[in-house]
Amino acid sequence: MAPVSLASETMKDYRSNSLWRLTLRRIFKQRSAIFGMVILSFLILVAIFANVIAPYDPEEVLIGVEAGIKKRSAPCIHILGCPADQPQHIMGIDGNVRDQFSRIIFGSRISLMIGFTTVGFAIIIGTILGALSGYAGGWVDNVIMRILDVLMAFPSLLLAITIVSVLGPGLQNALLAIAIVTIPVYARVVRASVLSIKEMPYVAASRSLGGSPFHILISRILPNAIPPLIVTGTLGIGTAILDAAALSFLGLGAQPPTPEWGTMLGSERNQVFTAPHLVFYPGIAIMLTVLAFNLLGDGLRDAIDPRLGQASE
Amino acid sequence: MAIPVLIGILVITFALARMIPGEPCKAMLGEKATAEVCARFNVKYGFDKPITTQFGIYMKNILQGDFGDSIRFSRPVTIILIERLPLTIELGSIALLIAISLGIPLGILSAVKRNSIWDVLTMVGANIGVSMPVYWLGLMLAYLFALVLKDTPFWLPPTGRLTAGFVAIPFYQVWGWQMAKQSFIYHIAEFLANIYTFNSLITGDWKIFWDSLKHLILPSVALSTIPLAIIARMTRSSMLEVMKLDYIRTARAKGLKKKTVILKHALRNALLPIITIIGLQVGTIFAGAVLTESIFGLAGVGRILFEAITARDYPIIQAFTIVIAVGYVFINLLVDLSYVFIDPRIRLE
Numbered sequence: 074m075a076p077v078s079l080a081s082e083t084m085k086d087y088r089s090n091s092l093w094r095l096t097l098r099r100i101f102k103q104r105s106a107i108f109g110m111v112i113l114s115f116l117i118l119v120a121i122f123a124n125v126i127a128p129y130d131p132e133e134v135l136i137g138v139e140a141g142i143k144k145r146s147a148p149c150i151h152i153l154g155c156p157a158d159q160p161q162h163i164m165g166i167d168g169n170v171r172d173q174f175s176r177i178i179f180g181s182r183i184s185l186m187i188g189f190t191t192v193g194f195a196i197i198i199g200t201i202l203g204a205l206s207g208y209a210g211g212w213v214d215n216v217i218m219r220i221l222d223v224l225m226a227f228p229s230l231l232l233a234i235t236i237v238s239v240l241g242p243g244l245q246n247a248l249l250a251i252a253i254v255t256i257p258v259y260a261r262v263v264r265a266s267v268l269s270i271k272e273m274p275y276v277a278a279s280r281s282l283g284g285s286p287f288h289i290l291i292s293r294i295l296p297n298a299i300p301p302l303i304v305t306g307t308l309g310i311g312t313a314i315l316d317a318a319a320l321s322f323l324g325l326g327a328q329p330p331t332p333e334w335g336t337m338l339g340s341e342r343n344q345v346f347t348a349p350h351l352v353f354y355p356g357i358a359i360m361l362t363v364l365a366f367n368l369l370g371d372g373l374r375d376a377i378d379p380r381l382g383q384a385s386e
Numbered sequence: 387m388a389i390p391v392l393i394g395i396l397v398i399t400f401a402l403a404r405m406i407p408g409e410p411c412k413a414m415l416g417e418k419a420t421a422e423v424c425a426r427f428n429v430k431y432g433f434d435k436p437i438t439t440q441f442g443i444y445m446k447n448i449l450q451g452d453f454g455d456s457i458r459f460s461r462p463v464t465i466i467l468i469e470r471l472p473l474t475i476e477l478g479s480i481a482l483l484i485a486i487s488l489g490i491p492l493g494i495l496s497a498v499k500r501n502s503i504w505d506v507l508t509m510v511g512a513n514i515g516v517s518m519p520v521y522w523l524g525l526m527l528a529y530l531f532a533l534v535l536k537d538t539p540f541w542l543p544p545t546g547r548l549t550a551g552f553v554a555i556p557f558y559q560v561w562g563w564q565m566a567k568q569s570f571i572y573h574i575a576e577f578l579a580n581i582y583t584f585n586s587l588i589t590g591d592w593k594i595f596w597d598s599l600k601h602l603i604l605p606s607v608a609l610s611t612i613p614l615a616i617i618a619r620m621t622r623s624s625m626l627e628v629m630k631l632d633y634i635r636t637a638r639a640k641g642l643k644k645k646t647v648i649l650k651h652a653l654r655n656a657l658l659p660i661i662t663i664i665g666l667q668v669g670t671i672f673a674g675a676v677l678t679e680s681i682f683g684l685a686g687v688g689r690i691l692f693e694a695i696t697a698r699d700y701p702i703i704q705a706f707t708i709v710i711a712v713g714y715v716f717i718n719l720l721v722d723l724s725y726v727f728i729d730p731r732i733r734l735e
Contacts, residue, residue: 105513223394227711228669234676235707238695239402315519319677322521323692338522342681345525346533356522363517371513 106372199259207267493621515615545683665721
């Protein structure tokens with residue numbers, strides 16, 4: 074028996090290797106995916122090395138630390154003609170006399186964390202519900218899908234707003250709300266893969282070999298759901314960051330003095346005519362981050378979905 | 387299909403309202419509510435009865451159009467809705483109109499001139515469009531058009547619905563209609579008159595029409611970016627899909643003009659997914675209204691919802707969530723029904 078199983082092991086390894094390599098090659102052919110990856114790597118580096126890059130503590134009030142500092146003063150960049158005797162603040166000073174640039178830099182940590190945790194949570198719950206729904210079928214499927222239909226009947230940001238207004242404002246509740254409203258998306262993706270795979274001959278073969286339903290689901294069916302989940306998840310991270318920033322902008326998410334981009338934008342929104350730089354930079358930061366995930370997600374979809382892949386070749 | 391979803395919406399908002407920590411009466415009426423007021427409140431909304439009965443009372447009240455009284459304004463929520471909804475509908479319709487009338491042509495252009503500079507520019511623009519926070523774009527537009535372009539013909543007002551001193555006279559007053567106040571007809575007329583562009587259009591008051599439109603340009607442009615980008619992308623991919631098909635080649639081969647083939651043969655078949663995505667954008671617009679209205683000082687549903695959240699005015703939050711969700715479901719139902727007209731091969735079951 075041993076040689077047979079050895080052969081099948083190497084076969085499997087060879088095939089899965091080449092599949093991943095092919096996919097990777099296809100991904101690297103996508104201009105948008107590469108562009109997205111470049112921006113994203115940059116953002117991740119910024120987040121990791123935030124305390125090295127940022128010249129100030131993001132929550133430090135600079136009154137008394139620097140002489141003559143005024144709140145909401147415009148950016149001071151030395152190479153652009155700002156007098157050398159003044160301390161440099163690339164993005165200016167915010168309404169509480171803190172260095173805006175340092176806050177933007179540290180904000181990348183929070184935004185990336187928001188994106189990955191909400192989508193991670195939504196994918197876990199969504200996968201459980203979708204797999205259960207697709208595999209069990211019958212009334213279980215009906216009940217789960219009808220509940221998810223109702224959740225999808227609400228505009229997602231609006232439902233998130235309502236949930237947070239009930240749970241109370243705060244970053245944790247905002248993340249929970251965003252995760253809840255996006256669960257249906259992932260559940261549907263998983264359910265669709267399960268439905269299309271569960272009648273396949275190899276699944277029947279696995280069942281006739283005595284595989285338990287749990288084993289079949291986990292190691293025969295669910296791996297097929299991973300590619301669409303990666304695509305939907307990547308695009309979902311962008312949306313989650315955008316929605317979390319919107320909640321924070323409304324005062325429902327991260328609370329000051331947390332250097333969260335949406336919160337920073339929200340607290341200075343009335344100063345747009347007098348200190349536009351305090352509104353401009355956080356918005357650019359949000360846009361860049363969301364753009365990175367959207368481009369990467371689009372590229373991944375084109376690379377992974379063969380039907381669309383043909384269209385673009 | 388729609389009925390169970392509508393019931394589900396009511397169940398969820400009901401459940402959310404019960405999840406508010408603390409006594410419902412204190413949460414709904416504020417901490418200062420006296421025991422006497424609370425007792426009356428509990429009887430009206432049935433908080434002294436079992437949960438199933440409570441749900442029954444809640445359903446009955448809502449189906450009768452009674453959403454309770456606002457805590458902050460001490461007025462029926464339904465009346466506040468009638469006052470505030472027209473502006474949001476006006477703003478949302480203009481935004482959707484911009485998104486459709488630019489998004490579909492741009493998408494077609496991209497698909498037809500694939501990989502050209504137009505295609506690349508449109509798709510880059512669309513990618514940036516979906517990644518942009520609406521409220522940020524709104525603030526930036528306000529800064530640009532109200533401050534930087536001040537004293538130029540491009541100046542646009544950053545807040546409000548009408549320039550101070552301008553009054554929109556309701557059409558029923560212009561035409562001298564006599565109606566009993568608080569009657570059903572009066573509320574309908576009031577609702578329509580509150581859509582300023584519509585009201586000034588039918589009464590022929592061009593000054594007011596232009597002024598109200600000018601006030602709506604910035605917020606509706608901000609509101610339209612995400613739907614515009616999504617519609618353009620969907621149009622492009624749907625057109626590309628259809629234009630690969632044999633009948634398009636046949637149509638071209640038999641000598642029809644390229645324009646005819648694209649607009650009559652291809653677009654019609656590409657329209658289904660586009661219409662579907664447009665229906666879904668209504669949700670984006672409602673949610674975006676919460677953000678844009680508060681930036682541009684427009685007293686619509688979105689702004690009052692935002693204020694209600696800050697003030698914890700639960701009856702308003704609940705009512706507006708229901709109305710928006712029901713509106714969203716209703717519009718997507720209309721979209722489903724429209725399939726039959728766009729594609730006669732589809733039959734309703």
